[in-house]
Amino acid sequence: xxxxxxxxxxxxxxxxxxxxxxxxxxxxxxxxxxxxxxxxxxxxxxxxxxxxxxxxxxxxxxxxxxxxxxxxxxxxxxxxxxxxxxxxxxxxxxxxxxxxxxxxxxxxxxxxxxxxxxxxxxxxxxxxxxxxxxxxxxxxxxxxxxxxxxxxxxxxxxxxxxxxxxxxxxxxxxxxxxxxxxxxxxxxxxxxxxxxxxxxxxxxxxxxxxxxxxxxxxxxxxxxxxxxxxxxxxxxxxxxxxxxxxxxxxxxxxxxxxxxxxxxxxxxxxxxxxxxxxxxxxxxxxxxxxxxxxxxxxxxxxxxxxxxxxxxxxxxxxxxxxxxxxxxxxxxxxxxxxxxxxxxxxxxxxxxxxxxxxxxxxxxxxxxxxxxxxxxxxxxxxxxxxxxxxxxxxxxxxxxxxxxxxxxxxxxxxxxxxxxxxxxxxxxxxxxxxxxxxxxxxxxxxxxxxxxxxxxxxxxxxxxxxxxxxxxxxx
Amino acid sequence: xxxxxxxxxxxxxxxxxxxxxxxxxxxxxxxxxxxxxxxxxxxxxxxxxxxxxxxxxxxxxxxxxxxxxxxxxxxxxxxxxxxxxxxxxxxxxxxxxxxxxxxxxxxxxxxxxxxxxxxxxxxxxxxxxxxxxxxxxxxxxxxxxxxxxxxxxxxxxxxxxxxxxxxxxxxxxxxxxxxxxxxxxxxxxxxxxxxxxxxxxxxxxx
Numbered sequence: 001x002x003x004x005x006x007x008x009x010x011x012x013x014x015x016x017x018x019x020x021x022x023x024x025x026x027x028x029x030x031x032x033x034x035x036x037x038x039x040x041x042x043x044x045x046x047x048x049x050x051x052x053x054x055x056x057x058x059x060x061x062x063x064x065x066x067x068x069x070x071x072x073x074x075x076x077x078x079x080x081x082x083x084x085x086x087x088x089x090x091x092x093x094x095x096x097x098x099x100x101x102x103x104x105x106x107x108x109x110x111x112x113x114x115x116x117x118x119x120x121x122x123x124x125x126x127x128x129x130x131x132x133x134x135x136x137x138x139x140x141x142x143x144x145x146x147x148x149x150x151x152x153x154x155x156x157x158x159x160x161x162x163x164x165x166x167x168x169x170x171x172x173x174x175x176x177x178x179x180x181x182x183x184x185x186x187x188x189x190x191x192x193x194x195x196x197x198x199x200x201x202x203x204x205x206x207x208x209x210x211x212x213x214x215x216x217x218x219x220x221x222x223x224x225x226x227x228x229x230x231x232x233x234x235x236x237x238x239x240x241x242x243x244x245x246x247x248x249x250x251x252x253x254x255x256x257x258x259x260x261x262x263x264x265x266x267x268x269x270x271x272x273x274x275x276x277x278x279x280x281x282x283x284x285x286x287x288x289x290x291x292x293x294x295x296x297x298x299x300x301x302x303x304x305x306x307x308x309x310x311x312x313x314x315x316x317x318x319x320x321x322x323x324x325x326x327x328x329x330x331x332x333x334x335x336x337x338x339x340x341x342x343x344x345x346x347x348x349x350x351x352x353x354x355x356x357x358x359x360x361x362x363x364x365x366x367x368x369x370x371x372x373x374x375x376x377x378x379x380x381x382x383x384x385x386x387x388x389x390x391x392x393x394x395x396x397x398x399x400x401x402x403x404x405x406x407x408x409x410x411x412x413x414x415x416x417x418x419x420x421x422x423x424x425x426x427x428x429x430x431x432x433x434x435x436x437x438x439x440x441x442x443x444x445x446x447x448x449x450x451x452x453x454x455x456x457x458x459x460x461x462x463x464x465x466x467x468x469x470x471x472x473x474x475x
Numbered sequence: 476x477x478x479x480x481x482x483x484x485x486x487x488x489x490x491x492x493x494x495x496x497x498x499x500x501x502x503x504x505x506x507x508x509x510x511x512x513x514x515x516x517x518x519x520x521x522x523x524x525x526x527x528x529x530x531x532x533x534x535x536x537x538x539x540x541x542x543x544x545x546x547x548x549x550x551x552x553x554x555x556x557x558x559x560x561x562x563x564x565x566x567x568x569x570x571x572x573x574x575x576x577x578x579x580x581x582x583x584x585x586x587x588x589x590x591x592x593x594x595x596x597x598x599x600x601x602x603x604x605x606x607x608x609x610x611x612x613x614x615x616x617x618x619x620x621x622x623x624x625x626x627x628x629x630x631x632x633x634x635x636x637x638x639x640x641x642x643x644x645x646x647x648x649x650x651x652x653x654x655x656x657x658x659x660x661x662x663x664x665x666x667x668x669x670x671x672x673x674x675x676x677x678x679x680x681x
Contacts, residue, residue: 082488280490291497298504305508312515319527326530333537340544347553350560352605357563357649357674366655366669367640374633382660389654389670 005058006050006140007266009259010131011065011148011174015045018262019053039130043137050138060135061144063151063265064276065173068098069123071149071191073109073219076118084118092122101125107150107274110166110182110189113221119188121147121274128276143282144265148178149191150274151264152230156182158254159228166222168213169252170205172197172231173261177205181216181224189220198241199233206244213245228252365395365474369429373399376423380404380416381468394473397431399424403466414438417468424472435471560608566649568612568675577650577673581616584642588635589624593617599675610677614650618667632664633657640669649674 007018050056074091076084092104102122109119128145135142152171161167161184170179177197182188194208213224227245229237230252242249257263275282366388377383385400399420403413417438424431568574578594585592595615602609618639620632630638636657643652654670 082491085488278490280494294501298501301505301508305512308512309515312520316520316523319523323523323527323530326527326534330530330534330537333534333541336541337537337544340541340548343548343553344544346607347548347556349605349608350556353602353608354556354559354563356602356605356609357566358559362651362653364641364643364652366652367637367643370640370655370657371637374637384658384660386655386657388656390651 003059004061004143004266006053006055006060007063007259007262007264008046008049008060009063009261009265010039010042011063011261012067012176013039014174015042015049016259016262017049017053018259018266019055020266039127039134042130043134046134046138046140050140056139058140059143060140061146061265062131062142063146063148063261064123064127064131065148065176065178065193066123066127067193067195068127069121069147069193070097071147071193072120072122073112073117073189073191074120075112075114076116078116088118088120092120096122096124098124103128103276103278105147105150105274105276107153107272108187110187110220110222112189112219117189119153119191119274121150121276123147123276141285143277144273145276146265146268146274147191147276148173148193148261149180149188151261151268152178152180153182153186153188153191154264154268154273155230155252155254156180156184156188157186159184159252161226165226166216166220166224168209168216168224168227168247170194170198170209170227170229170231171252172199172233175200177208177231179209179212181212189222190216197231197233198229198237202237202240203244206241209241209245213247226250230254230256232256232258362390365390365429369395369397372427372429376420376427377401378416378419380412381420384467391473394475397424397470397472397474399468399470401468413466421470424470429474431472431474433470433472435469437469439467564608564676566674567609568649568673574612574673574675578614581643585618585639586621588639588642589621590632590635590639591619591621592639593619596673599677601677602674607677610675612673612675614671614673616669616671618664618669620664633659636664636667643669643671 003020005020007020009016009018072091072095074088074095076087079087088104088106092102096102101124103125104120104122106121107119109117111117123145131145132142148171152169155171156167156169159167159169164183166181166183166189168179168181170177173193175197177194179190179192179194180188181190190212192208192212194205196204196208198205209227213227217223224247227241227247227249228251229241229249234251234256238249238251254260280287369388370386373383373386380403381401382404383399383401385398387396387398389396401420403416421433421436425433568577574596578596581594582592593616595617597613597615599610599612601607602611618636620635640652640655650671650673652669652671655667656669657664657667659665659667
């Protein structure tokens with residue numbers, strides 16, 4: 001929180017302000033006049049004070065004593081956190097002595113006979129809204145509204161009390177008297193504002209103090225041992241009060257000044273100060289600044305996100321367009337490729353056809369072989385069959401024949417057959433003999449190492465004696 | 476502790492809830508922004524990148540292939556091939572009259588050598604490797620010797636067959652003698668059969 005520049009006391013309509021110098025921090029007092037309990041004209045009065053102190057735009061703190069600002073000691077169960085807050089909220093709303101919504105704050109209280117307790121300051125929400133509106137009108141930021149009882153509870157810490165001693169501290173707050181009963185640690189068992197002061201009605205104040213003491217002792221089971229007075233007229237009332245209260249009555253060692261409440265409003269330490277302004281409201285400016293900054297950052301993040309996503313989208317869009325173009329081009333290329341392939345295939349077919357038609361004519365191997373065999377066939381052999389056929393790149397040849405009539409000696413037949421095979425294998429045809437069978441009555445000769453062929457030859461010999469079969473290939 | 480506006484939502488103070496909601500909203504917003512960027516970069520864009528890369532590669536491959544084919548398909552050699560093809564085409568059997576003329580020619584040749592030739596033509600079939608441009612017709616020629624008269628009277632049937640085979644071989648390239656089977660005895664022919672392949676233009680090409 002920013003440093004408070006202006007402390008204001010608004011004690012039952014009596015307005016005073018203490019401005020703190022920038023360098024010295026020493027307060028300079030300003031009298032603001034009265035506003036009445038209804039706070040009418042508070043805005044104008046505050047504006048005057050702000051103009052005089054030059055505190056416009058700065059944080060201000062208010063010490064408030066108001067007839068409708070009340071204090072309550074309430075019993076609390078042993079709960080903490082939000083549960084306790086909710087409980088106190090209900091208690092504040094149900095025990096308030098006015099109509100309309102209440103705002104409240106709490107401070108530590110002395111335990112009662114029944115257990116733990118909290119000290120509630122309860123104020124009408126409208127009063128706080130009037131204060132806020134007046135501060136806004138005066139262009140200052142209201143960050144603190146402290147009940148005078150809360151300031152007085154802090155005052156207890158300055159009294160020379162023993163550790164467990166319970167004392168009454170009464171202070172003049174304008175036309176009224178603020179009273180707290182508590183210990184040196186600041187915890188109280190009673191806090192109230194009496195509607196009179198000792199300057200005007202000392203007896204009445206005495207009676208109220210006596211009642212407060214009795215109530216406090218009844219509530220807490222403790223004994224009040226001293227009474228302390230604070231205020232402009234306090235020194236004159238010590239003896240009188242002592243007589244009325246039948247207790248030692250002393251003056252507070254804290255020096256009184258007319259700006260005491262305004263100064264304390266600004267200077268009181270923050271923790272559990274009884275501030276009626278919520279933490280959320282106190283931190284509203286920082287939060288607004290933080291929110292602005294965060295919003296800007298979020299805007300930057302959003303802008304960067306939008307930019308990144310846009311870049312991605314644009315890239316993607318371009319790539320999709322490029323893909324579409326590429327697909328068109330690919331379709332065109334495929335079509336060209338097909339056409340070219342067709343042209344190639346057609347040309348290849350033309351080449352093949354041309355090669356087949358215009359290439360070398362097949363040699364007249366059948367005629368040649370037919371002629372050659374008639375010349376090469378030796379005496380003693382008769383050819384009975386000649387087959388020659390083109391298979392792929394070869395000519396397959398099959399010759400079959402038999403021994404001429406009268407070629408009885410096997411050796412002659414064998415020699416003739418040998419001569420024929422030699423002529424075919426070594427002659428112009430270079431016939432590669434793949435199978436040859438020579439069958440002679442009563443014997444069989446075949447290519448060496450071929451048992452199956454030998455069997456064939458024997459069978460052939462049985463069927464047709466003195467015959468041969470010759471098979472081969474040639475280019 | 477103060478409580479200017481200590482409203483509760485359930486057990487939670489309204490201010491705390493509001494702050495938490497605002498912060499959660501900011502976190503959600505930032506997370507959404509980051510998520511959007513992440514989704515854009517890792518989910519939305521990569522498939523298109525991949526498709527693009529694949530398309531570029533495919534296009535490049537096709538371009539190279541087409542360019543290579545264009546280079547290979549030079550106009551000069553292609554025209555030469557076409558010219559040779561046309562010249563070759565002219566040599567083929569194209570009309571039925573040509574087949575009939577060929578059959579007649581074979582029979583005449585055989586007759587001149589005192590042989591009887593029966594020619595049988597089978598249906599045309601596509602020529603392997605040049606199916607669109609070339610067909611072949613297998614012709615079976617059954618040859619049987621006749622009683623010889625005149626100048627060939629003294630020649631054995633075998634020699635007449637040799638002559639006939641040589642005469643067959645001396646013809647043009649549009650047909651080839653691919654098979655010959657002869658059965659008989661010493662210098663005699665009982666039966667002979669030849670097979671010739673006649674090259675023709677396929678029906679579609681006609």
